[in-house]
Amino acid sequence: MLDRTIGAETVESLWRGAEEMREPLVAFTRKLIQTPSLPGHEGDVAAHVAAEMQSLSFDGVEVDEAGNVIGHISATTSPGEERPRRSIMLNAHMDHVDVGDPSRWPFPPYEATVHDGQIWGRGASDLKGSLACQIYAGALLKRSGLPLPNDLYVTGVVQEEVGGLGSSNLARHLKADYAVIGEPSGNVLALGHRGRTEMMVIVSGKSVHASVPDTGVNPLYSVARFLESLEGLHFDPDPEHPYLGPTTVAPTLISTDQTSPNVVPAECKLVLDIRNTPKDTPDLLLDTVRELLLASVGPGASAEARINAITLTSYTGVNGEFSNAAPPFGIAPDSRLALNAQAVLSEALRRPMATKLWPFCTDAGHLVAAGITCIGFGPGHEDVIHTVNERISIDMMVEAVVANAALALGLE
Ligand SMILES: [Zn+2]
Numbered sequence: 001m002l003d004r005t006i007g008a009e010t011v012e013s014l015w016r017g018a019e020e021m022r023e024p025l026v027a028f029t030r031k032l033i034q035t036p037s038l039p040g041h042e043g044d045v046a047a048h049v050a051a052e053m054q055s056l057s058f059d060g061v062e063v064d065e066a067g068n069v070i071g072h073i074s075a076t077t078s079p080g081e082e083r084p085r086r087s088i089m090l091n092a093h094m095d096h097v098d099v100g101d102p103s104r105w106p107f108p109p110y111e112a113t114v115h116d117g118q119i120w121g122r123g124a125s126d127l128k129g130s131l132a133c134q135i136y137a138g139a140l141l142k143r144s145g146l147p148l149p150n151d152l153y154v155t156g157v158v159q160e161e162v163g164g165l166g167s168s169n170l171a172r173h174l175k176a177d178y179a180v181i182g183e184p185s186g187n188v189l190a191l192g193h194r195g196r197t198e199m200m201v202i203v204s205g206k207s208v209h210a211s212v213p214d215t216g217v218n219p220l221y222s223v224a225r226f227l228e229s230l231e232g233l234h235f236d237p238d239p240e241h242p243y244l245g246p247t248t249v250a251p252t253l254i255s256t257d258q259t260s261p262n263v264v265p266a267e268c269k270l271v272l273d274i275r276n277t278p279k280d281t282p283d284l285l286l287d288t289v290r291e292l293l294l295a296s297v298g299p300g301a302s303a304e305a306r307i308n309a310i311t312l313t314s315y316t317g318v319n320g321e322f323s324n325a326a327p328p329f330g331i332a333p334d335s336r337l338a339l340n341a342q343a344v345l346s347e348a349l350r351r352p353m354a355t356k357l358w359p360f361c362t363d364a365g366h367l368v369a370a371g372i373t374c375i376g377f378g379p380g381h382e383d384v385i386h387t388v389n390e391r392i393s394i395d396m397m398v399e400a401v402v403a404n405a406a407l408a409l410g411l412e
Pocket residue numbers: 093126127160183184
């Protein structure tokens with residue numbers, strides 16, 4: 001670990017300030033949860049985010065073309081005084097997944113009930129609680145009067161849950177040195193995740209009456225050979241990111257073009273969920289799968305593999321095309337930045353700081369693709385997100401306010 005830290009007095013002052021903010025922090029988080037914001041409909045919640053930043057005396061607040069909210073707090077020490085000035089982005093999304101059947105929830109999903117020291121509701125852990133903590137970390141720094149060596153940008157982004165239109169637009173005009181992704185990590189330092197590439201495989205044959213199968217070409221036999229060869233497929237870990245583990249492939253959905261049990265299908269569709277390391281790019285994965293298909297299709301059958309794309313439109317009307325391939329990210333546990341972040345967090349939270357990898361994808365891949373180095377830290381619980389039991393601990397939120405403020409002070 002690095003020796004250099006933020007100092008006991010600073011830590012004391014951050015904790016005092018964060019505890020004083022507990023009530024407004026909870027009230028604001030509840031307001032965010034009570035304002036539904038499905039992807040493409042974040043306008044109302046964005047207005048709350050911008051208004052809160054303004055009332056907390058951020059130095060600048062703007063909403064970009066895509067509808068992302070960007071709050072700015074300026075560095076207060078002279079550049080080069082002690083160390084280079086960095087720009088740090090705290091990044092959390094404003095959208096959330098659907099609630100499903102509200103009657104299955106222990107507490108109504110948009111009521112933000114406070115029970116047992118936790119706030120319950122859709123978006124509590126993913127990711128409105130974390131967004132509120134990032135905003136209040138900015139407010140804490142502003143209020144504390146502590147010298148701020150880095151420029152801080154607190155960003156609430158749109159459409160993370162459906163492909164990342166918000167962050168990929170943001171990265172085009174906000175070139176921060178580092179970003180802290182606020183996805184739920186249980187207040188542990190997250191250092192990366194594999195990408196997720198969703199591949200569609202289509203095998204075609206010739207449909208005939210099932211009583212005369214020899215006169216057709218049943219694509220299912222080719223699919224069977226393909227699946228068997230897929231099971232034997234292994235990837236080596238990425239030598240530059242060995243800690244991410246190897247790429248894995250899971251066939252998840254299978255369907256044919258038929259609904260009748262007495263017809264040989266003309267077509268079989270398969271979906272592959274591939275979790276990939278940086279070296280196994282979507283193009284290389286397509287090549288690998290196409291090679292296996294070529295070796296698997298029988299006479300008269302044909303096959304193709306592709307990665308589908310979707311077009312997203314933000315609530316402000318910005319369009320973007322996104323392939324079903326969310327990029328990976330990772331920084332080595334022994335890298336300077338990881339050690340720096342770990343030391344700052346250990347000191348600020350007064351406990352040893354563990355590191356972890358996220359099992360799921362985040363917007364980090366989009367930011368990394370634009371040259372922004374990412375780490376992850378968030379107060380949510382990853383085991384409750386996207387479920388009817390979504391909630392967040394208020395104590396962990398207060399801790400996350402301190403942690404985010406400390407990172408803004410201590411990242412070098
Ligand atoms: Zn999320």
